[in-house]
Amino acid sequence: MSWLVRLYPRSWRRRYGAEMEDLVQVMPGRLSVALDLLIGAAIAYRDVIRRDRVLSAAGAYLHGVCVAVLLQAIAFVSLILAGQGSSDPTDFRLGPLVFATMVGLPQVIYAQLGESLQAQASILVLSRAWWPEAVLLTLLVFALAIVIATPRLLRRLR
């Protein structure tokens, strides 16, 4: 179990490493002790990062990137949800810039279908269930809330 002490930052190990290893060796090798050591390592890294201005900014950069990834995934699912049930193209645009387009049914394929098949295809598009998009959107918003709250939760850890 004492190998878990190596997960701590070097500066921390230099100061408390030997003492901590002695302590871990006399403790029973239980899962709760391992979990405590892991949480302790996370807290020690948090303290090291918070003490340094550049490291702190680098951590914030990674956090911002994670938020951006989730926001774009939410935009993608929202576009599908918005274009749901419509055979007309739905654009996601900013002025003249069109970022993405959702087409309810590929117009080329639609044009090639016979009249009865066109009617069937329209029904297929219009009757698409909306709940998978809604469930996915809810999960993504929940994940975004957790990611945004993570730095505050880490700050509260002692």
Added chain:
Amino acid sequence: MRVRKVTAAVSALLLIALTVAVAEAAIFALLTVFSSILRVYLVVELADRYLLVNQALWVPMPHVSVHEAGTVGSGLVTFGCGLGAAAWRYRRWRPA
């Protein structure tokens, strides 16, 4: 000393580029999985190239095209969010 500063700046730039590339790959993986779950064709455009993620072409399904502006904009948004968060933290940083 000057060489050290240049090396540090180049390393930082490479790391930033790497994080944006990893983030873009993660977004693409997410979109691929989502398009499969939600049963839509996904077309991603970048510099006259089209990346098509689809199921069976003969099944009429809705499709989502991410245009070139979207692909480039995605990278810029990712980089901008990261940079904004870093700048904000750097300016508001106080010794603990």
